[in-house]
Amino acid sequence: MMEPKQRNEIDLFKVAGVQIAIDYSWLVIFVLVLWSLSAGYFPELHPDYPMVEYWIVGLAATLFFFASIVTHELSHAIVANHLGQPVERISLFIFGGMAHLGHEPTSARDELKIAAAGPLTSFILGALFLSIPRVFDLNASFPMWASVFNYLGFINFALGLFNLLPGFPLDGGRILRAMFWARTGDFRQATARASEWGRGIAYGLIFLGALQIFSGSLVGGIWLIFIALFLKGAASASYQSIVIEQVLGSQRVSDLMVRDPLTIDATTTVADAIHDHFMRHGYGGYPIIADGRVAGLISLSQVRDCPADQRAHKRVADIMRPLDPAIVIAPDAPVSNALRQMAESDSGRLLVMEQDRLVGLLSRSGVAHFIMLRSQLGFTPPGGPRSASTPSSAAA
């Protein structure tokens, strides 16, 4: 599976220039898999071994299982990097792994190659694992280890097949999108159709999960439903971000920012800031100036969080978000980068600065307003004719 962006991660190590990281949610699935293999699967297959042996093979199988997922994602990343589509990060999370693509593939052919690499790698791994017990004749000498490799072979084939389900953003859905895209030349329309399939697949999985629950497999059924809901959300989110990126197109921060924004002096009390600035001008945030330089950013939420009885003597400098690179952007940066940065820094606005000089303020609501205007009025891509891929119809 491939998806942009995630947080709360621990960086592990780098392979072929790609950072491997684990999301905290991954620990849940790691423990679940380890426990179900060591306390359920292997003892059932091979009774009468000492407990410690089940946990040793269980741990080995679990580690190889996750190594298989990393290898699957790594194959996407290596092919993508080879085609000049940067992937710098792979993360493991509760539902598996993700290779984070810096941007969407630039051609249908590249999309197809990047997407197909994953399942293909899983099938190769599956065949390798299945061949090990046969080549080394483990069934006679180490039957429990033979089961470990058989399990890994099975799980890799299952992984490859599941990812081939034709619903975006699964690999199969990306292959489907590449085919629609190649046929029509319309990337957005292809994404819309592949996402539609993704939602269909998700509903199918929810139905299967419900069947499992009624047939007595409660945990497995609930798990499948969770995965389905995740896929459904990811399908819609990927589609929306593509529409937004297309509407924003090549817009720069300087095109959408408020120039020469009103500022507040750092020594102003919170009460005065409310009375003289927030209530008077109606803006949701202001740069804070100390000794003629930008010192930070204050927004309505920080003012609101300041208790009413402290507003008369607290100064805006005490409660502002101090200046740091996370809330600063250059005027020539693409607006889509600014939106990403707002999400990552959890700030509704960014200071637009040229070196040390404040040149503007960009707010999320300002960008949202622009997107709304463009999608309602329709738009012509700069320098080109109106194409079939304009999002005006989709966003209406």
Ligand SMILES: [Zn+2]
């Ligand atoms: Zn994949």
